[in-house]
Amino acid sequence: MSDSATKPRPQFRNISPIDLMNYRLPVAGKVSILHRVSGALLFLCLPFLIAMFAMSFVSEAGFTSMSAVLGHPVVKLILLVLIWGYLHHFCAGIRYLVLDLHIGMDKESAAKSASMVLGVSLALTAVFGLKLFGVW
């Protein structure tokens, strides 16, 4: 007799926040929810990013003061989170476009490409972070 017949698998229906703590999301699920979270984050920050662009774009003096604002470590940290959001949304989006073409649909490839999205976007964030904080 198989193991599953004697011990039924836990079922997660109408998940409550408490269940969510114990629910282990597969890596593709993590990419999916982070795609949504990063998209929402970028949406909320959009007017502020345009304001930053406006300041840097309209005059040379504004460009110089924007450079000074970006020199602040807290601003850099906020910007780094947004850079991660953009990169994750970008990489995960490309994965979805490929999946739309019915490429890499099986469970193993989908899990592999999801891990790649997490890894590549974090690695690129690290590259931008090193550049941003002037390490390199």
Next chain:
Amino acid sequence: MTPIEKIGPKRLVVGAHYGTFGFIVQRVTAIIMAVYTLVLLAGILTMSGFTYQGWKSLFTFTVLMMPVGQILATLAMISLAWHAWIGIRDIWMDYVKPVGVRLFLMVLTILWLVGSVVYFIHILWRA
């Protein structure tokens, strides 16, 4: 009214395919933004030093007197807003069930996005 026997496995296929349209818009706008991102990145990387003039010309360069830089940036911004509308609308539809609250949030989303587009275009075309 649709006769009840027309509903089921062999029901009349109805609907205007609004969902399909949104699906396609979301993907087309994503590709436009991805390409524009790479174009901007290439522009920044080939710039000789990060100067105000170089930064400005990324968005204001012309080709045969035509404001191509401004047009591309405007198209990318419109793509962004339309793409974000579909995504945020989906979030409200997934998590917010009361119709009144959902409608309120959707209206707020549209105002937020249209406001952002107008603000961006105003700044961009002033140059």
